[in-house]
Amino acid sequence: MTPESTSLKKQFGKRLQQVRSSRGLTQEELAEKVGLTIESISNIERGIHGPSFDNLEKITTALNVPAKSLFEFE
């Protein structure tokens, strides 16, 4: 089981949490900006599920980052 085999959802969630924190936002604040519940943001950050494409776009505008940057993993 290589570490690279982590699902895209998990990697995205981890990256989202990084960017959100770096912006000094709580899950609740991001949720309100995007128009989702805090639970849904939590689920996305934990990799339970990814956002829909429309919500992905809203997240990028809420965080003021290009979509690309949310897919930059290490």
Add this chain to the structure above:
Amino acid sequence: MTPESTSLKKQFGKRLQQVRSSRGLTQEELAEKVGLTIESISNIERGIHGPSFDNLEKITTALNVPAKSLFEFE
């Protein structure tokens, strides 16, 4: 209406079509690799809708590119 205001779906679809073509794949071939119908691939490339996160991951593996590269627009 600035050109930049094009929806993420549209931008992603356009980029997907670029990458797929550059790989010398038809919509049908990509559809088979990903496990979707050709109509669905067509809809995604035309920006009718985006892929689910699971299918986004399958697309990246089918094209052998990082997810990030499908969000690199100009």
Add this chain to the structure above:
DNA sequence: GGTTTAACGAAGCTAAACTTCGGGTTGTAA
């Protein structure tokens, strides 16, 4: 002409995104 590739609509289906409930954990500050 015949074949391939892909655009395009409409209408239905279903999986996955999303919500709503409840409870648990950690940190910290009063």
Add this chain to the structure above:
DNA sequence: TTACAACCCGAAGTTTAGCTTCGTTAAACC
């Protein structure tokens, strides 16, 4: 030691948007 903030976590229900299945049209190439 309590109170609050922020977040994790599971289960069960709802909704929506991703996906399919029909069918038509058209350009490109042989």
